[in-house]
Amino acid sequence: MYRFYLSIITTFLFITSFAQGKLDSLTQELNKLQHNSHLTGFAAAIIDKDGIVYAQGFGHANKEKNIPYTHQTVQPIASISKTILAVALMKAQELGKLNLDDNINNHLPFKIVNPNHPEKTITIRHLANHTSGILDGDSYERTYLFQTDIQPFYHKLSKEIRKDTKTLVELYNMNEIMSLEEFIKKQYVQGEIWYSDKHFSKKPPGRTYKYSNMGANIVAYIIEQAVEEDYRNFVQKHILNPLHMxxxxxxxxKYHPQNEATLYWYGYPIPESDLVTYPDGSFMTNTVDYGKFLSTMIQGYNGMDNILSHSSYIEMMKQPDSSDLKKGIFWSVNNTKIGHSGSDLGIVSHAYFLKQNNIGIIVFVNTSDTIDAMLEVRNIYRTTLKYTKQ
Structure with missing residues (x-):
């Protein structure tokens, strides 16, 4: 049902709506940017409603082993994972398992109440557009789980950042595995070990935008409770399988990623990792697979029923009434584009499509916190954007 017509030549893909010479020029520009940057590796892609127009990797997936970063290289995509969560949430609503305007406590086996506004209802929609008043606290750093200890590379960093990085590395190396339910309860249920009034805004729900990773994780847990199924299995069944991701x-x-990139934090390799809060940031994919997803989103936004109904896409990607609010249902929406970005240890990512021409751009990077990393990634995105103007 969901077909993507891909012509693979060497390490990039194209369709006839984009001139070959134009894409060759893009490759040359991106090669130059990578060569002059502090980024270990990245991939960039251009998408339209029919599939992938261009996808190319640059630099290294693993510098020490001289493994190139290609369009097939898999890595976590940080907060872009929330776009998967958005679709899962809308699917659960379509199935009649929940409603965006439900009180979250109608679905939770425990109660979460803002102590500053105990009489105010927090809805699923509030969580999804980041106006719930549920805040990320210091305990969120306990989410990182590394397969082996991070080595003390911080000794090689400048004095200004060495101490804080050392503190984080030591914390991450002591983190313990726990369930998502336990992680949520410990922070937001009164009387639990990490609970604090500081985990809640003084503003009432629905009034003020404040980005909240933990709000997203509570939504994923609500989905599990509502559909009576593991969130990952639900996503596999309703998103990944239909789109052949x-x-x-x-x-x-069940999932052992192939062609996985090593992640580089401050330019140093870090061990493979996961998050206790996996729904908010540790989804793993590559530009080809996520390109299928983004192309499907473009189709749905423009009137096609596919893995969601068109009406669900319109609700999910509705532009907020105020520019201060910023989000639809987890998706960032403004006058020109719809998508999401992400950043985490060893990760910078961007995925957006333009309203004007329905062309999407994906940039996945396996490096963070190096000199000028954010500016260098922005230059990659803007260079790719330049080539979407036909």
């Missing part, structure tokens, strides 16, 4: 998922016994 065969190289995507969350690290688990």
């Amino acid at each position: 065969d190289n995507s998922g969350w690290r688990s016994e």
Whole structure:
């Protein structure tokens, strides 16, 4: 049902609506940017409603082993994972399992109440557009789980950042595995070990935008409770399988990523990792698989029923009434584009499509916190954007 017509030549893909010479020029520009940057590796892609127009990797997936970063290289995509969560949420609503305007406590086996506004209802919609008043606290740093200890590379960093990085590395190396339910309860249920009034805004729900990773994780847990199924299985069934995203998922016994990139934090390799809060940021994919997803989103936004109904796309990607609010249902929406970005240890990512011409851009990078990293990634995105103007 969902077909993507891909012509693979060497390491990039194209369709006839984009001139070959134009794409060759893009490759040359991106090669130059990579060569002059502090980024270990990245991939960039251009998408339209029919599939992938261009996808190319640059630099290294693993510098020490001289493994190139290609369009097939898999890595976590940080907060772009929330676009998967958005679609899962809308699917659960379509199935009649929940409603965006439900009180969250109608679906939770415990109660979460803002102590500053105990009489105010927090809805699923509030969580999804980041106006719930549920805040990320210091305990969120306990989410990182590394397969082996991070080595003390911080000794090589400048004095200004060495101490804080050392503190984080030591914390990450002591983190313990726990369930998503336990992680949520410990922070937001009164009387639990990490609970604090500081985890809640003084503003009432629905009034003020404040980005919240933990709000997203509570939504994923609500989905699990409502559909009576593991969130990852629900996503596999309703998103990954229909779209043939065969190289995507969350690290688990069922999913062992192929062609996985090593992540570089401050330019130093870090061990493979996962998050206790996997729904908010540790979804793993590559530009080809996520390109299928983004192309499907473009189709749905423009009137096609596919993995969601068109009406669900319109609700999910509705532009907020105020520019201060910024989000639809997890998607960032403004006058010109719809999508999401992400950043985490060793990760910078961007995925957006333009309202004007329905062309999408994906940039996945396996490096963070190096000199000028954010500016260098922005230059990659803007260079790719320049080539979407036909």
